[in-house]
Amino acid sequence: MDIILNKWSDMSRFGLMICLVLAMGACATTNVPAPDTSEAESMIKQAEEAGAQEYAPLELREAREKVEQAKSLVEQEENAKAMRLTKEASVDAELAMVKARSAKAQEAVKQLKETIKTLKEEIERNQQKQGGSQ
Amino acid sequence: MKHVYKNIAFAGTLVASLLFVGCAGTPDTNPMVQQAQTNYQQTESDTLVAKHAPVALKEAKEAVTQAQSALKSGKDEAVVNHKAYIAQQRIKIAEQTALLNAAQDEVERAETERQKVLIQARQAEAEAAERRAEMAQEEAEQKKAEAEAAKEAAMAAQQRAEELAERVNELEAELTERGLVLTLGDVLFDVDEATLKPGGQRAVTELTGFLREYPERSVLIEGHTDNTGSDSYNQGLSEDRANTVRQALIANGIAPERIRSVGLGEQYPVASNNTSGGRQQNRRVEVIISDESGEIPDRQ
Numbered sequence: 356m357d358i359i360l361n362k363w364s365d366m367s368r369f370g371l372m373i374c375l376v377l378a379m380g381a382c383a384t385t386n387v388p389a390p391d392t393s394e395a396e397s398m399i400k401q402a403e404e405a406g407a408q409e410y411a412p413l414e415l416r417e418a419r420e421k422v423e424q425a426k427s428l429v430e431q432e433e434n435a436k437a438m439r440l441t442k443e444a445s446v447d448a449e450l451a452m453v454k455a456r457s458a459k460a461q462e463a464v465k466q467l468k469e470t471i472k473t474l475k476e477e478i479e480r481n482q483q484k485q486g487g488s489q
Numbered sequence: 490m491k492h493v494y495k496n497i498a499f500a501g502t503l504v505a506s507l508l509f510v511g512c513a514g515t516p517d518t519n520p521m522v523q524q525a526q527t528n529y530q531q532t533e534s535d536t537l538v539a540k541h542a543p544v545a546l547k548e549a550k551e552a553v554t555q556a557q558s559a560l561k562s563g564k565d566e567a568v569v570n571h572k573a574y575i576a577q578q579r580i581k582i583a584e585q586t587a588l589l590n591a592a593q594d595e596v597e598r599a600e601t602e603r604q605k606v607l608i609q610a611r612q613a614e615a616e617a618a619e620r621r622a623e624m625a626q627e628e629a630e631q632k633k634a635e636a637e638a639a640k641e642a643a644m645a646a647q648q649r650a651e652e653l654a655e656r657v658n659e660l661e662a663e664l665t666e667r668g669l670v671l672t673l674g675d676v677l678f679d680v681d682e683a684t685l686k687p688g689g690q691r692a693v694t695e696l697t698g699f700l701r702e703y704p705e706r707s708v709l710i711e712g713h714t715d716n717t718g719s720d721s722y723n724q725g726l727s728e729d730r731a732n733t734v735r736q737a738l739i740a741n742g743i744a745p746e747r748i749r750s751v752g753l754g755e756q757y758p759v760a761s762n763n764t765s766g767g768r769q770q771n772r773r774v775e776v777i778i779s780d781e782s783g784e785i786p787d788r789q
Contacts, residue, residue, distance in 0.1 A: 443571065450578050453585040467600060478606070
């Protein structure tokens, strides 16, 4: 009996320890590796190349600021927060890039439609001249 | 003994639970997650996004799910908010991607149309240019034709004038202020008679030919005498002689309405009646030939 009881006791102690460690781990902000901001930075670069400075300046600024913040948080060993900001900067930059590309494409559509309109008017004028001469 | 261990195990679980709750401590609602859910539902129901950005939409859905599960599993509020933020941005990315892809499709379509319309425009322009060239050519040809016609008309007029001059010369007519005047002298009539001698007949034949050639012209035939004899006799003789010439022309087929005859007696001598030569000159018939409009100015 004693042997069995002792076994129970060991298991309970072990379980308790696991529970505590897990609970501690869930709360912990340390032990997270410092984020790699290069992906976010490369996304920012792509956004800039897509014309985000002109077409999505707010999103682009947000992304840049978050990267800067993330870097200073790493120095303060606030890695978890830095990680979140880096991820956010990355999606902000992605949004800026897509927004810029979208705006440019829409401008291209507008220009094309205007060109088509002008050409059609030109055709009409030429055909009206024909009508007039006949 | 058994109870003691049980209690220890229970206490351990309780401590662990308390610790867990203490550090999570969040409600199961979060405004940012809720907002992300609402936005996602709106975006999902947008057919444009479903059609043009299915992958980005799926990524947005996953991000929303992650935010929800972070909330459900009681993650730190900062983590939940972060996940919700990522979800919000992913939704916006999906929307913008849809707009981008739709615009790119439109660019492709519009570019095709532009090419088509450009070809049409060039064709229309070429056709218009061709028409302009044709019109210019037509105009040039018309002008050339007009110039030629004018030249021909001028030549014809010149020719007519030359012919007229020739005919007038043949008629022995004189160009006077009243126009062309052909004088049939006394010698062409029988003495004191209104009948024409063969020489007079020849003159009438010449005149007939002329009038046939120039159908737009008409004639006024005036009979004149010298001052010998009574006025009434001279008037009668002048009328008769003028009428003789008229009738001769009518007999030759000239329309009567083109010929007017009048007897003027001794009123308009052309020479002195004191000499026999002058009197002979005064006994005459004058044929005044109208201009092209058929007009004959009145005797002044």
